[in-house]
Amino acid sequence: MARVLILGYGNPLRCDDGVGWHAAVQLFRTNARPEVEVLPCRQLTPELAELVSHAETVLFLDGSHESQAGEFRCEEVRALEGNPAFTHHLSPGSLLAMARDLYGVFPRAWLLTVGGQSFEVGEKMSPEVEGALSTLKARVRELIAEVIGDYAAAG
């Protein structure tokens, strides 16, 4: 089982909403380390809790409505307390809560976001968001290296 799980999520058919998904696809293509699992997905769903439960560190990659276009943010995420809402998708905090409540585990987790500008139908990301991808990936590699030591993936 991988020690670091990277979940890059979003809708690549909604322009900047797909930034997390695109980042995960690029990381997936360059990752050669078995300790690192990269999973691009459309949204966070309950069955991911089991994967999360096996990881030491989970990195969530997402687009953000709240930041400026191209603004990169990285913050630690903790499992939500209480009874988080659930419809057909989850937030990073509620997925961590699920892993905690179902499997009794507390992986460290980080949410890495890039602020988006356009969330309309389309496959092309804004230049600002495209430009921030390398910053996001560089930070991902640093966080991986903190867990497994030197991480020399290309890209």
Next chain:
Amino acid sequence: MNGVEQRTITIDPVTRIEGHAKITLQLNEQGQVDDAHLHVTQFRGFEKFSEGRPFSEMPALMARICGICPVSHLMASAKACDALLAVRIPPTADKLRRIFGLAQVVQSHALSFFHLSAPDLLLGMDADPKKSNLFGVLEVNRELARDGIRLRQFGQQVIERLGGKRIHPAWVVPGGVSEPLTELNRDAILAGIPELVVIADRTLQWFKGIMENFRLEIASFGNFPTLFLGIVKRDGGLTFYDGGIRIVNAAGDVVASGLDPATYGEFLGEKVEPWSYLKSPYYMPTGYPGGIYRVGPLARMNVADRCGTPKADQELAEFHELQRTAVLSSFHYHHARLIEILYCLERMEQLLNDPEILSKHVRAVAQANAFEGVGCCEAPRGTLIHHYKIDESGLIRWVNLIIATGHNSLAMNRAILQVAKHFVRSEHLTPGMLNRVEAVIRAYDPCLSCSTHAVGEMPLRIQLIDASGNLKDEVCRPL
């Protein structure tokens, strides 16, 4: 209005369904519900923007309609393309496609039952809305929550092993599938099935045990006579992949059987109502709206004579005992869904043990040989029809899609009306009222993203509006 005051309650957006909807409840001056409408307020238009694309791109393109049931769209689309090629696909490809579809049903039904409807079933219809979700289930019955995750995960893993991707796999192609199944993947899938059969069986027994607690809901949750429609094998057995359309009436009598899905236009009409982007198909011989019918798990259990696998057959026989006629209450969609999960697992095992299943001959190659093709299969939510017309260059000129949730449009509206008449009694909505109105929709497990091909998240909202158009009450359940 003839001097009769009417008020309207609107539920917008509807939560714990796939897609975006609003419910309007029309009240009369006595505060009783007179009419109800499910408004589907999103539109995406896949039929239009497919025009001009090469037909060979259609399966991959159509799979993008939905993140929950891409496999069903892939399947119906590939079958429509098979018809354009005018080929019979290799037998192994046929079986692999069936396994792919069964896995899709398992994961989709698991989402519907365990994640979306289990809160109502386990915690009750009057539970605190803040607790009435998967986390609430987890607090009360951890095994149920874990079972749901395991089933869904298994379905996803089978799709990934066959299709190479979890979301939007493009392994099903015109003429068959792109890659044969490896021995490694076959053995891995087979190894997982026994555990899942135990889970499916355990959940069925649990559900049958709690049904008694929902007598009121069974009586009022879309419990009315309609036709039921689904595809069945030639011998009347359950199938998700291929067969003739069978229609039974509320008495359980077969009204039509062996109908070629390619001729759907001869017996299915598609009505458009001004209050929804969702089309309202109906059975033409009985007119509109008298031709109301239901599709999906409940309909499949009503149209099929047998499942063809041992455990599911036993459960189906018991299911048919629920009512001497067809089983009418939409509450039993849940029950039917669980039987289908069991069937899918058993059937998958049968197909994977077929000696031909590892054959490398999995694709028939041809150019387009017909200008028109129809593909039909049973998606988790019901019968799915893709109909394409192409020009001499193989470019798409016209597309029509009839989606499972669309077939159920009339029935969902009537079910909402029935529930609302039964439970909504004032100008102010209580959580219990709201939840029952939502729960009856969830029984159908509508996928509005599919049926209108919309994008984005879909919450639920209810508004109460009087005859003069004044807002009396409004409830919104945020995501």
